[in-house]
Amino acid sequence: MTPPTPRTHGSARLWSVPTGPLQENALLVAGSQNQGFLIDPGDDAERLLALVRETGVEVQAILLTHGHFDHIGAVEPLRAALGAPVYLHPADLPLYRLGKASAGRWNLPFTQPRDPEHPIAQGQTFTAGDLTLTARELPGHAPGHVIFVGDGFVVAGDTLFAGGIGRTDLPGGNHNQLIEGIGRELLTLPDDTSVYPGHGGWTTVGREKRSNPFLG
Ligand SMILES: [Zn+2]
Ligand SMILES: [Zn+2]
Numbered sequence: 001m002t003p004p005t006p007r008t009h010g011s012a013r014l015w016s017v018p019t020g021p022l023q024e025n026a027l028l029v030a031g032s033q034n035q036g037f038l039i040d041p042g043d044d045a046e047r048l049l050a051l052v053r054e055t056g057v058e059v060q061a062i063l064l065t066h067g068h069f070d071h072i073g074a075v076e077p078l079r080a081a082l083g084a085p086v087y088l089h090p091a092d093l094p095l096y097r098l099g100k101a102s103a104g105r106w107n108l109p110f111t112q113p114r115d116p117e118h119p120i121a122q123g124q125t126f127t128a129g130d131l132t133l134t135a136r137e138l139p140g141h142a143p144g145h146v147i148f149v150g151d152g153f154v155v156a157g158d159t160l161f162a163g164g165i166g167r168t169d170l171p172g173g174n175h176n177q178l179i180e181g182i183g184r185e186l187l188t189l190p191d192d193t194s195v196y197p198g199h200g201g202w203t204t205v206g207r208e209k210r211s212n213p214f215l216g
Contacts, residue, residue, distance in 0.1 A: 003054040007202070009152035009194065012131055015051055016196060019043040021108060022070040025198055027155055030057040031131030038078065039063045039148065039155050040198060045074035049081050060128045063135075064088040064116070065157025066142040067096030068170075069103040071198060075113035085117035087126075089137065092144030095172065120146055136185045140178025141166030147185060153194040154205075160186055160195060162203035165214045182215065 006013035011032040016025050020043025028051055030036030035058045041048050052059060059082045062075060067088060079086055088096060093115070095102075103110035126133045126148070133148040133155070141158045145166075148155040158166035160182050168175040186195070191206030208215060 003056075004051070006055075007194070009150065012150055012153070014153065014196065015055065016202070017044070017048060017051060019048070020070060020073060021106075023199060024070040025196065025200075026074070027196055028052065028055065028057055028059075029131065029133070029150070029155070030055065031129040033129030034058060035060055035128035036131055037061055037063050037126060037128060037133065038082070038084070040065055040071040040157065041074035041078045042071045043073040045077040045081075048074055048078060052082065058128075059084045061118075061126065062086045063120075063126060063133070063148060064092075064096075065147065065155065065198065066145040067092035067094075067099070068142060068158070069099040069108075069110055071157070072096060072099055072113055073103070073110055076111050079113070086113070087118045087120050088116040089120045089135075089144030089146050091139070092142055095142055095144075120144075138178075138181040138185045139172075140168055140174050140176075140181050142170070143172040149189070152192070153196060154186065154189060156186065156195050156197050158198040160203075160208060160212070161197040161200050162195075162208070163212055164200075165212070166198075179215070187215070 024042035027039040100112040
């Protein structure tokens with residue numbers, strides 16, 4: 001099969017796939033040597049595995065922006081199929097472990113993944129060939145939420161959306177912390193940086209600075 005066309009930033013290629021009933025965007029990111037990372041495999045494990053196989057990307061690790069169930073529902077089958085370790089900020093481990101209970105409240109089926117192999121810390125870098133992603137803590141939507149900053153793009157999870165921000169009424173949420181974190185970690189990136197949110201379409205830092213009603 002012909003792989004779908006990725007978006008490109010320099011030598012980095014990104015494939016975004018909306019998964020599950022909450023249409024959570026899983027992202028496959030790879031550098032020029034076709035090594036890369038799978039971020040937030042929320043659901044639809046078979047579809048994500050097919051994408052990995054079609055693109056031929058060697059997935060070095062599964063990276064999680066945070067522990068909400070809609071971002072982790074396909075972790076277990078993909079970790080097994082790819083033999084890749086899972087990374088999560090430790091402050092989101094309690095939410096991660098509540099995945100099945102949270103999905104149950106929506107009456108959604110869910111495979112509870114085993115605990116992640118590795119923690120994520122502020123400033124930690126993830127390298128696969130010529131691709132480097134840097135984790136930055138951005139709590140407020142979830143206490144251990146991180147974003148992954150690449151060259152010309154950022155994977156934002158549920159912090160900043162096109163025209164919106166993450167909800168802060170869930171356990172561990174904090175509105176002021178989220179707004180402050182967006183200002184500190186996202187809006188300081190160059191205006192032409194592409195933002196890939198956990199739900200909905202991509203946007204840019206500059207566009208959100210100018211038009212996002214929650215910022216400013
Ligand atoms: Zn979330
Ligand atoms: Zn989400």
